[in-house]
Amino acid sequence: MALPNREGQSVPNVTFPTRQNNQWVNVTTDEIFKGKTVVVFSLPGAFTPTCSSTHLPRYNELAPVFFENGVDEIVCMSVNDTFVMNEWAADQEADNVRLIPDGNGEFSEGMGMLVNKEDLGFGMRSWRYSMLVKDGVIEKMFIEPEVPGDPFEVSDADTMLSYINPNAKHPSVATVFSKDGCPFCAKAKSMLEDANIHYEEIKVSHSGVTSRTLRAVANAGTVPQIFIDGEYVGGSEELEAYLAKK
Structure with a gap:
């Protein structure tokens, strides 16, 4: 069954338990998306090769250009717990990106993007995709093709930036x-x-x-x-x- 493109629909209503400054803090989708323009990219797992070497660092690198072009926040979503995501954030070039732990997979499931990766010992994880969300409504989605493995062709930062502004100047x-x-x-x-x-x-x-x-x-x-x-x-x-x- 094809993964759904949810352009024109609202993001799922989910509460994420996060760990901030040694305290539990619940973060809601309203807090992330309401009244804001947000770029989201979702990936199979923290610390995995493509995610660490390319996907997250490039969004972090291009973040100033996204912000110059009307984006309020960049969010990285993964079906990992908050402790793993916090450690990954500390290990990565991620100062400009907000990492959100979709630990129970509720957001990914609501997006229709929760997939079975038991063959890798991962269990249920998010398919790789990106989207532009304005005031909680999905304007554009880039969903990786449904082929074996972990394709990484369209959910990258450069593709998203080109959609937002084809003439955006990439920083040297x-x-x-x-x-x-x-x-x-x-x-x-x-x-x-x-x-x-x-x-x-x-x-x-x-x-x-x-x-x-x-x-x-x-x-x-x-x-x-x-x-x-x-x-x-x-x-x-x-x-x-x-x-x-x-």
Whole structure:
């Protein structure tokens, strides 16, 4: 039987028991959705490979663009208990996403998305999908195709953002290899900040990421070495020239 597309219908009325600051707090669907524009993506389980490596991090990364385009909140839903979801949130890049534990599967069942994954030892879990909800009413759903395994083709963050605004500009992201006390590294980070480019910083030291690692990645032994959107830029001077062309 085909999974239902519930566009134009209201989300199920459910209360989620959550654990916040060592206290039990009941969160209702009214509190999540009423009077707000919310993007929801639901997945089979916390800590599972696709969910951790791609699905959640990309929604978190694109969250500022979603917010600029009228979305009030991004919610990740999974049939896991609140303790598992809290641990997953702490383990993931999820500062911009609200993780909701559908521990009893009530929301997923009400959506018609509760599926049997006993073959994986999971029991009943949510099928992977995403949706745009406005004031509790589902405007758009992206449901993964019903094929064996765990397809991940249409419920991703980029597809949802393209639906909301096809012309939305995706933010650039950078990786900076640096060392403590390096003035050129400080200059490079300052330039990235001025250009409103978010970056992660990887410290090069005698342990962990070493100069040998840096040579393998960037074919260079000096810092900083900068990559933007996966493209190798170079050091601080090359970064300055790169940004001047933007």
